[in-house]
Amino acid sequence: MNQLLDRAQQLFPYTQRIRRDLHRFPELGFQEHRTSGVIARELENLGLEVTTGIAETGVVAQIESRHPEPVLMMRFDMDALPVVEETNAEYASQNPGVMHACGHDGHVAIGLTVAHLLKEMRNELNGTVRLIFQPAEEGLDGARRMIAEGALGETTPKFALGAHVWNEKPVGWLGVTPGPMMAAAEIFEVEITGRGGHGALPNLAIDPVNAAAQIVVALNAIVARNVSPLQSAVVSVTSIRGGETFNVIPPKMRLQGTIRTFEPEVRSIVLERFEQIVNGVAASAGCEANIDLKSLTPAVVNDAGVAQQVMNSARMILPDSTILSDFRTMGSEDMAFFLNEVPGCYIFVGSANPAKKLDAPHHHPKFDFDEAALTLAAALLTGAAVDLLS
Numbered sequence: 112m113n114q115l116l117d118r119a120q121q122l123f124p125y126t127q128r129i130r131r132d133l134h135r136f137p138e139l140g141f142q143e144h145r146t147s148g149v150i151a152r153e154l155e156n157l158g159l160e161v162t163t164g165i166a167e168t169g170v171v172a173q174i175e176s177r178h179p180e181p182v183l184m185m186r187f188d189m190d191a192l193p194v195v196e197e198t199n200a201e202y203a204s205q206n207p208g209v210m211h212a213c214g215h216d217g218h219v220a221i222g223l224t225v226a227h228l229l230k231e232m233r234n235e236l237n238g239t240v241r242l243i244f245q246p247a248e249e250g251l252d253g254a255r256r257m258i259a260e261g262a263l264g265e266t267t268p269k270f271a272l273g274a275h276v277w278n279e280k281p282v283g284w285l286g287v288t289p290g291p292m293m294a295a296a297e298i299f300e301v302e303i304t305g306r307g308g309h310g311a312l313p314n315l316a317i318d319p320v321n322a323a324a325q326i327v328v329a330l331n332a333i334v335a336r337n338v339s340p341l342q343s344a345v346v347s348v349t350s351i352r353g354g355e356t357f358n359v360i361p362p363k364m365r366l367q368g369t370i371r372t373f374e375p376e377v378r379s380i381v382l383e384r385f386e387q388i389v390n391g392v393a394a395s396a397g398c399e400a401n402i403d404l405k406s407l408t409p410a411v412v413n414d415a416g417v418a419q420q421v422m423n424s425a426r427m428i429l430p431d432s433t434i435l436s437d438f439r440t441m442g443s444e445d446m447a448f449f450l451n452e453v454p455g456c457y458i459f460v461g462s463a464n465p466a467k468k469l470d471a472p473h474h475h476p477k478f479d480f481d482e483a484a485l486t487l488a489a490a491l492l493t494g495a496a497v498d499l500l501s
């Protein structure tokens with residue numbers, strides 16, 4: 112299998128050229144028209160049959176072998192973020208205000224490199240690999256739309272794979288975690304209504320500012336007192352708004368924030384307590400609360416069996432890597448929707464290189480990564496696909 116890593120390394124100039132080209136021309140979710148064109152062109156150059164226009168800009172192609180089944184799907188996201196790039200890289204964004212600040216340019220380059228490798232290894236393949244290039248991962252529901260528009264194909268895949276370059280960890284590090292590994296994300300907006308009045312006569316008003324302050328503090332008790340100390344959750348209030356000046360008690364306050372959990376039972380406890388605390392504290396202050404709570408994504412849950420097989424493949428293909436099997440993050444990912452349909456494994460591929468100053472965090476204006484991670488990811492995904500199908 113180590114010929115696989117060698118071959119992926121030989122393809123590095125190709126991988127890098129694709130990544131840098133996409134990095135120069137980043138596009139926001141559902142607007143990835145140029146990106147989608149590059150993907151379709153490259154896959155067609157390999158002689159693959161390509162379907163475009165799924166969920167606006169999504170692209171799907173299949174690598175077929177003598178055995179049509181089982182099917183393994185791989186998902187690569189392709190959208191950029193509304194961030195002004197400050198990397199000074201020679202391949203920096205030429206699209207002002209838009210930047211590949213999460214590494215999805217790299218994910219597309221990985222996907223196209225995997226297509227090359229699998230095409231060459233067709234004879235060793237005992238099934239079909241379905242490559243899914245997905246738009247609009249950044250909170251825009253691209254995965255759900257791809258699935259709704261038929262991206263999974265006629266034969267539901269038996270396995271799913273995907274990977275994210277991960278700048279929290281150095282290149283050469285891999286995170287292959289069975290079970291929940293990225294959090295379920297909810298977002299909330301709470302409106303607290305009291306009665307406005309004069310700042311000097313609070314007894315004649317019903318003060319929503321005071322109520323909002325007490326709610327923020329009381330919400331901290333959920334993680335501290337209601338979630339088991341051996342499980343995890345986050346309740347973050349990230350915005351409090353209301354009031355204009357020093358002598359007027361405003362009639363309303365608005366809170367916004369996010370809730371993150373891994374296990375469904377923890378999620379339901381946290382959501383239940385959230386509503387009780389917000390309504391209860393608001394009522395105790397004589398205010399009324401109106402809660403708008405939306406689920407963004409479920410948790411990303413890796414299938415234990417598939418994760419174990421990916422781990423075995425990783426040890427064979429990338430023997431020099433450091434592999435962690437218990438790395439989790441409170442970040443969220445809409446890969447969760449694919450993994451709800453198909454048992455699979457989402458892999459973190461360490462991509463930071465502090466010596467080259469390539470270690471800014473994801474979504475930062477200086478975000479950039481060591482492109483060697485792309486080769487490692489492409490080799491691992493290809494090898495794991497071949498192994499899972501055999």
Ligand code: NI
Pocket residue numbers: 213214215248275
């Ligand atoms: Ni991302």
